[in-house]
Amino acid sequence: MENFTVYVPRLIQKKEKFAPGHRACIGCGEVLALKLAFKALGNNVIVVNATGCMEIVASQLPFTSWHLPWIHTLFENTAAVASGIEAAYKAMKRKGRDLPDVKVVAIAGDGGTSDIGLQALSGALERGHNFLYICLDNEAYMNTGIQRSSATPFGAVTTTSPAGKKSIGQFTWKKNMPEIVAAHKIPYVATASPSYPFDLIDKVAKGVATSGPAYVHIYSVCPTGWRCATDIAVKLGRLVVETGIFPLYEVENGKYKMNMELPQLRPVKDYLKLQGRFRHLSDDTINVIQGRVEKEYYELVEKTKDGSKRAKRKSSKDTAKISA
Amino acid sequence: MTTRVGVEVSIAVADAAKMANPDVIAAYPITPQTHIVEHLADLVANGELDAEYIPVESEHSAMSACLGASASGARTFTATASQGLSLMSEVLYVAAGMRLPVVMAVANRALSAPLSIWCDHSDMMSVRDTGWIQIIVENGQQALDNTICAFRIAEDKRVLLPVMVHMDGFNLTHVIEPVIFPEQSEVDRFLPPIQYPLPLNPDKPVAMGGFAPPAIFTEAKWAQEMNLRNSKKVILECWSEFSKQFGRTYSPVEKYHSEGAKVLLLTLGSFGETASVAIDRMRESGKDVGQIRLRLWRPFPFEELRQAVKDADILIILDRDLSPGGPGGVVASEVKAALYHQSKKPKVVSFVGGLGGRDVTEAGFEDIINKGIAIASRGSKHEYEIYGVRE
Numbered sequence: 115m116e117n118f119t120v121y122v123p124r125l126i127q128k129k130e131k132f133a134p135g136h137r138a139c140i141g142c143g144e145v146l147a148l149k150l151a152f153k154a155l156g157n158n159v160i161v162v163n164a165t166g167c168m169e170i171v172a173s174q175l176p177f178t179s180w181h182l183p184w185i186h187t188l189f190e191n192t193a194a195v196a197s198g199i200e201a202a203y204k205a206m207k208r209k210g211r212d213l214p215d216v217k218v219v220a221i222a223g224d225g226g227t228s229d230i231g232l233q234a235l236s237g238a239l240e241r242g243h244n245f246l247y248i249c250l251d252n253e254a255y256m257n258t259g260i261q262r263s264s265a266t267p268f269g270a271v272t273t274t275s276p277a278g279k280k281s282i283g284q285f286t287w288k289k290n291m292p293e294i295v296a297a298h299k300i301p302y303v304a305t306a307s308p309s310y311p312f313d314l315i316d317k318v319a320k321g322v323a324t325s326g327p328a329y330v331h332i333y334s335v336c337p338t339g340w341r342c343a344t345d346i347a348v349k350l351g352r353l354v355v356e357t358g359i360f361p362l363y364e365v366e367n368g369k370y371k372m373n374m375e376l377p378q379l380r381p382v383k384d385y386l387k388l389q390g391r392f393r394h395l396s397d398d399t400i401n402v403i404q405g406r407v408e409k410e411y412y413e414l415v416e417k418t419k420d421g422s423k424r425a426k427r428k429s430s431k432d433t434a435k436i437s438a
Numbered sequence: 439m440t441t442r443v444g445v446e447v448s449i450a451v452a453d454a455a456k457m458a459n460p461d462v463i464a465a466y467p468i469t470p471q472t473h474i475v476e477h478l479a480d481l482v483a484n485g486e487l488d489a490e491y492i493p494v495e496s497e498h499s500a501m502s503a504c505l506g507a508s509a510s511g512a513r514t515f516t517a518t519a520s521q522g523l524s525l526m527s528e529v530l531y532v533a534a535g536m537r538l539p540v541v542m543a544v545a546n547r548a549l550s551a552p553l554s555i556w557c558d559h560s561d562m563m564s565v566r567d568t569g570w571i572q573i574i575v576e577n578g579q580q581a582l583d584n585t586i587c588a589f590r591i592a593e594d595k596r597v598l599l600p601v602m603v604h605m606d607g608f609n610l611t612h613v614i615e616p617v618i619f620p621e622q623s624e625v626d627r628f629l630p631p632i633q634y635p636l637p638l639n640p641d642k643p644v645a646m647g648g649f650a651p652p653a654i655f656t657e658a659k660w661a662q663e664m665n666l667r668n669s670k671k672v673i674l675e676c677w678s679e680f681s682k683q684f685g686r687t688y689s690p691v692e693k694y695h696s697e698g699a700k701v702l703l704l705t706l707g708s709f710g711e712t713a714s715v716a717i718d719r720m721r722e723s724g725k726d727v728g729q730i731r732l733r734l735w736r737p738f739p740f741e742e743l744r745q746a747v748k749d750a751d752i753l754i755i756l757d758r759d760l761s762p763g764g765p766g767g768v769v770a771s772e773v774k775a776a777l778y779h780q781s782k783k784p785k786v787v788s789f790v791g792g793l794g795g796r797d798v799t800e801a802g803f804e805d806i807i808n809k810g811i812a813i814a815s816r817g818s819k820h821e822y823e824i825y826g827v828r829e
């Protein structure tokens with residue numbers, strides 16, 4: 115850890131774009147993700163925010179927590195609004211208006227991305243707008259009171275997927291958003307966890323440097339919704355990766371690359387037992403989850419076979435930390 | 439020099455938008471699209487118009503892309519109709535609430551079900567309360583002129599509100615009419631470049647679209663309401679300037695032989711011209727009838743309307759829309775409300791007709807006027823009647 119204190123100030127910018135003064139819950143992993151993501155970005159950014167936690171905690175009139183131009187309009191149209199801004203800047207600059215080069219960064223939660231905003235996102239990706247889309251995935255509609263989304267994991271309890279005599283909670287498997295995005299054949303797709311800050315910052319930086327659409331899917335712990343301790347967001351963010359539940363990987367121009375080699379997966383139970391939303395799960399159900407996580411993890415590893423050697427050679431700073 | 443050519447009205451509207459030199463056009467082909475966005479796509483493809491054309495995946499996204507573009511300070515245009523307008527409606531409120539001067543052509547058409555692609559004003563009335571300025575035209579020339587005016591009105595710093603230019607689907611959008619095209623230089627002189635006061639720009643960051651707690655929401659809405667009401671002054675000013683420069687005059691309530699007439703017919707949209715032929719014929723046979731047409735639907739022209747009907751005994755209104763389970767025609771309902779406090783007011787007779795593209799002919803209008811006179815003279819408590827319905 116000593117190395118961190120030596121290197122961190124030199125490696126990342128100190129200035130916060132997403133200012134202190136927001137009203138997020140204690141222990142919020144989403145704010146952590148957002149704060150880190152914007153360490154990768156300069157000033158020439160326009161932020162488009164979907165309705166959701168990050169919008170609500172930062173925007174109560176007449177205040178704002180943002181030091182960047184920021185716009186919120188509705189829940190499901192974030193990618194479309196981003197399209198409009200990108201197109202406007204393109205046209206206005208071409209026609210001689212004196213404007214800076216900007217990158218449009220869209221931010222939405224898992225509901226705003228994988229449910230209600232999926233159509234607008236798919237449209238914007240397909241049209242090839244030059245923008246970065248960040249999905250902050252806390253695995254349910256937290257802002258509206260912890261309702262299940264299509265990104266809620268199997269077995270998790272939410273207010274609309276309660277466990278009961280006839281229910282184990284969420285009975286569907288988490289929708290695989292990064293794969294859906296990758297199917298659009300955009301230049302850059304990545305997953306990230308704030309517990310691996312350099313990896314996250316690198317990926318956001320790559321996304322911004324990409325010409326064309328880029329997508330970064332960030333795992334975001336929600337102590338309020340997950341019924342977990344407020345001081346374990348970073349721990350959970352590591353466990354979710356080490357268990358293989360949320361693998362860190364990139365799809366760059368169609369090439370898959372694992373960012374962390376896991377010689378052996380930790381049991382998913384290590385991750386699940388820390389969260390109240392999974393408390394009711396029997397060992398049998400946990401075994402079912404274990405089986406599916408392993409199956410999907412190794413399927414993903416198969417996809418990366420070509421690029422895996424390269425991944426090993428260029429071990430990231432975070433990976434080095436983990437294996438040490 | 440101006441030229442008068444025979445042109446499909448949709449094409450004329452697209453050309454008007456082109457002359458306004460928009461930066462961003464977002465469009466979705468609601469079934470079946472008018473030729474407005476198709477022609478604009480051609481103009482962009484041929485390099486005749488330098489704009490970003492975003493072929494979005496839905497009308498909701500069309501208006502959302504317009505929000506983003508307009509918030510960036512770009513001149514923004516789109517067009518839609520019926521179901522598309524309905525799908526947009528959530529976003530329309532935001533455009534007005536965030537004071538984004540988007541301009542949109544709306545081909546007025548019926549709303550499903552049953553599915554109908556033909557003209558009526560159901561779509562237009564369903565977005566009445568979104569906070570947009572709504573202008574309704576009745577021929578190709580008016581459509582072209584008011585599309586140009588719409589940009590000037592919307593982008594005026596005293597207004598900064600989105601504007602819809604309504605034109606009847608098919609009856610207007612798909613017909614070929616003689617239209618006078620202004621010179622580009624004249625349009626440039628009339629329409630200054632857009633200068634949105636606080637656009638999204640990293641050089642001067644602004645936050646747009648924060649949420650309003652109860653302590654602020656009411657004041658925000660009041661500010662918006664005052665702004666929409668006061669926009670009438672700018673609209674009148676714009677039409678007056680337009681008249682000086684191009685020689686064609688518009689007003690919120692347009693009159694046809696209405697001065698002193700005891701019986702008035704009120705119409706919206708393309709029915710106005712057909713009805714005026716019926717008015718001519720009836721006047722020739724000695725009947726004291728006149729006509730008024732609403733050109734401005736929002737902000738509602740209360741004063742102009744009261745003034746226009748003050749000497750009439752009977753006001754017959756034909757609505758091309760229906761408020762089911764309610765007062766019948768929306769226009770009649772609003773006109774009645776506008777006249778409620780007047781000490782002297784005409785008796786209002788309300789008809790609903792022309793729904794889903796059904797035609798009302800000159801003879802039909804004569805019939806409606808005669809029926810209206812009979813109903814008013816009987817003094818019965820008549821709510822409304824769907825003209826020509828088979829029961």
